[in-house]
Amino acid sequence: MKITALAGGIGGGRFLRGLLRAVPDAEVTVIGNTADDIKLHGLHVSPDLDTVMYTLGGGVHEDQGWGRAEETFSVAEELAAYGAHPQWFTLGDRDIATHLVRTQMLAAGYPLSAVTEALCDRWLRHLPGRGVRLLPMTDDRVETHVVITEDGQSRAVHFQEWWVRIHAKVPADRIVLTGIESATAAPGVLEAIAAADVILLPPSNPVVSIGPILAVAGVRDAVASSGAPVVGLSPIIGTAPVRGMADAVLTTAGVDVTPVGVAGMFSDLLDGWLVHESDAASVAPVEALGIRCRAVPLLMHDVDATAAMAREALDLAEGVRGGQRNET
Numbered sequence: 001m002k003i004t005a006l007a008g009g010i011g012g013g014r015f016l017r018g019l020l021r022a023v024p025d026a027e028v029t030v031i032g033n034t035a036d037d038i039k040l041h042g043l044h045v046s047p048d049l050d051t052v053m054y055t056l057g058g059g060v061h062e063d064q065g066w067g068r069a070e071e072t073f074s075v076a077e078e079l080a081a082y083g084a085h086p087q088w089f090t091l092g093d094r095d096i097a098t099h100l101v102r103t104q105m106l107a108a109g110y111p112l113s114a115v116t117e118a119l120c121d122r123w124l125r126h127l128p129g130r131g132v133r134l135l136p137m138t139d140d141r142v143e144t145h146v147v148i149t150e151d152g153q154s155r156a157v158h159f160q161e162w163w164v165r166i167h168a169k170v171p172a173d174r175i176v177l178t179g180i181e182s183a184t185a186a187p188g189v190l191e192a193i194a195a196a197d198v199i200l201l202p203p204s205n206p207v208v209s210i211g212p213i214l215a216v217a218g219v220r221d222a223v224a225s226s227g228a229p230v231v232g233l234s235p236i237i238g239t240a241p242v243r244g245m246a247d248a249v250l251t252t253a254g255v256d257v258t259p260v261g262v263a264g265m266f267s268d269l270l271d272g273w274l275v276h277e278s279d280a281a282s283v284a285p286v287e288a289l290g291i292r293c294r295a296v297p298l299l300m301h302d303v304d305a306t307a308a309m310a311r312e313a314l315d316l317a318e319g320v321r322g323g324q325r326n327e328t
């Protein structure tokens with residue numbers, strides 16, 4: 001079975017780890033968000049690609065959900081001693097090795113997709129089963145910027161600065177994807193969508209993780225026109241994200257912070273949507289959008305619980321397969 005998933009960082013990575021546990025023989029392709037990418041101290045950092053890579057490869061800091069396990073911060077301390085900026089984003093020593101390899105390869109002319117493949121050769125090659133292929137959504141530079149008003153002045157900051165330094169405490173007036181107009185899908189992305197037996201939207205941030213991937217030219221159309229069932233899992237339980245500040249970006253996007261609101265963002269794509277068991281009241285409103293919906297446990301406590309979520313998603317996909325899609 002060929003499964004193609006669109007993924008951000010923590011929500012995407014954790015879900016995918018459960019998916020691989022649930023169906024080790026599946027051929028999984030992950031299309032990763034690169035709009036969080038940022039240049040720091042001259043290094044090209046790809047936070048979401050790295051979170052997925054470290055999580056699936058067994059190198060992630062488990063409690064934190066991102067970054068490397070058993071990390072040290074000597075370089076960050078030395079940078080701070082020089083007064084080097086920015087100081088709101090701390091890079092760990094082990095993590096820096098990844099960014100050094102990436103930055104060097106990019107400078108040598110390799111596209112991000114080739115760099116990602118090279119980095120994943122270390123982390124994902126030895127996975128059991130068919131393993132997983134991680135593709136950046138694009139080789140072009142796309143960045144999520146957030147327009148905020150500070151001291152009466154409107155200015156755009158990189159999403160990472162808004163998220164990490166400002167903690168999303170200053171409301172986002174607008175969210176802008178710089179570079180998206182000219183970005184094209186990375187090699188293999190549209191092909192992986194077209195060839196998929198199932199397309200999954202993990203419980204990733206719908207606005208700043210899934211949104212940028214779908215905004216790359218051709219991607220949303222490819223998902224919409226693929227014959228494969230498209231099933232997503234809600235990152236929102238009740239009226240709040242399970243972790244992080246997705247509520248802030250949903251509000252900016254004018255979307256209700258509910259499992260129904262998020263389903264509505266993708267109603268042109270979704271055949272199935274999973275909501276948390278406590279959100280059973282959302283099933284009918286989601287189905288009113290023409291999307292098959294089930295309420296099941298959606299907390300990724302551990303890999304087994306996450307694998308069960310993946311099985312539910314595939315089961316729902318099986319249920320809508322073969323032209324039995326819900327019609328509005």
Ligand code: GDP
Nearest residue numbers: 008009010011012203204205209241242243300
């Ligand atoms: P990021 O790029 O690291 O922010 O990660 P993603 O975009 O992939 O995922 C972030 C989303 O994951 C957040 O909106 C969370 O609500 C969601 N999330 C995290 N843990 C869980 C969980 O256990 N269950 C569900 N349903 N969503 C989760």
Ligand code: CA
Nearest residue numbers: 008009036048
């Ligand atoms: Ca992210």
